Amino acid sequence: MNQQQTPTKGTEGRTDGAQGTIRIHHSNRWRVVDIAVASVIGVASAVIYWVVAIVTTVPWSLLDGIIPGLAGILNGLYLFAAPLAIVIVRRPGAAIYAEVVAAVLESLLGSQWVPVEVFLIGLLQGAMAELVFALCRYRRWNLPTVTLSGMAAGFGCWLYTFCTHLQAISLAGPYGLVYLVTTMISGALLAGVLVWYLYLAIARTGALDRFESGRLPRADKEEGTVE
Numbered sequence: 311m312n313q314q315q316t317p318t319k320g321t322e323g324r325t326d327g328a329q330g331t332i333r334i335h336h337s338n339r340w341r342v343v344d345i346a347v348a349s350v351i352g353v354a355s356a357v358i359y360w361v362v363a364i365v366t367t368v369p370w371s372l373l374d375g376i377i378p379g380l381a382g383i384l385n386g387l388y389l390f391a392a393p394l395a396i397v398i399v400r401r402p403g404a405a406i407y408a409e410v411v412a413a414v415l416e417s418l419l420g421s422q423w424v425p426v427e428v429f430l431i432g433l434l435q436g437a438m439a440e441l442v443f444a445l446c447r448y449r450r451w452n453l454p455t456v457t458l459s460g461m462a463a464g465f466g467c468w469l470y471t472f473c474t475h476l477q478a479i480s481l482a483g484p485y486g487l488v489y490l491v492t493t494m495i496s497g498a499l500l501a502g503v504l505v506w507y508l509y510l511a512i513a514r515t516g517a518l519d520r521f522e523s524g525r526l527p528r529a530d531k532e533e534g535t536v537e
Contacts, residue, residue: 338448343520344399351398352411355391359412360419362387379488382468386493386500389463392439393456393505398512398523402440402448405459409436431470438466439501451523456509457502464497465490 366384373381395408413432417425442459443450468490509523518524 337522338402340401340403344401344404347521348395348399348401348404348408349411351395352391352408353415355394355408355412356415356419359388359391359416360421363416363422377488378485379490380492382489382492383496385464385467386460386496386498389435389439389460389467389497389501390505392436392463393459393501394509396440396443396459397451397456397505397509398518398521400448400451400522402444405440405443406433406436409433409439409463427474431467434466434470435463439463453503453506456506457498460497460500460502460505461494462497463501464494467497468493 362384366387370381370384373383391412392405392409396405398404409432410429413428416432417423417428421428439459439462442455442462446455471489472486512518513524516524
C-alpha cells in the first residue's frame, strides 16, 4: 500500500517503515472484546441452529428417503459457529467456546434433542474444528484452513452420531459412508467456504478493525499468514 495507515486504538498490529507496511503480531491472550464477540457468535448461532432444526425436519426425511445418509448434506447448517468464531477472534479455544455456547443456548431454547447430547456434540464439533488451527499453531488463517476446519467439525458430528445413536449400522456400510461423505462436504461448503467469505464481508465493513482478523482484509489481503 502506498498510503500510510495508522492502526486503530485497541487493534493488534503496528505500522512500520516509510511505506506504512502493516505487520500483524499475533497474540494468544484473550481480551474482553474477544470473549464478547465469541459469545455473540455463539448466541446468534444457537438461534439459527434452533430454527434450522425446525425447518429441516421434512427435507431431512425426504433426502434420506432418496438415498439413505443423503440428509447429512444438511449438517453443515449446525457447524458454522466454531470456524466463524475462531477465524474472527483468533484465540486458542475460540471454536470450542462458541460451539459450546451455541449448544447450551440451543438446549435452553427447547431443542428436540436431550440437552446433555446437544452439549456433547457441540463440544466435539468445536474441538474438531479447533484441532485444525491448533495443528497449524494458530498461524494459518485462509480459505483452505477454514474449509478443513468445517470438514473436521463435520467429521465430529458424524462420529458422535454413530457412536451414540447408530451403533447397529456398520460404519463402513452404505449408510455410514454416505452420511460421512455428505456431512463432511456440507461442513466444507457451509461451515468452511461460506464462513470464510462471510468473515471477509464482515471484515471489509470495518467492524473487525479491533481484531487481527480485521486488518488483513482491510489491506486487501484475502489470505493471511501470521509470521
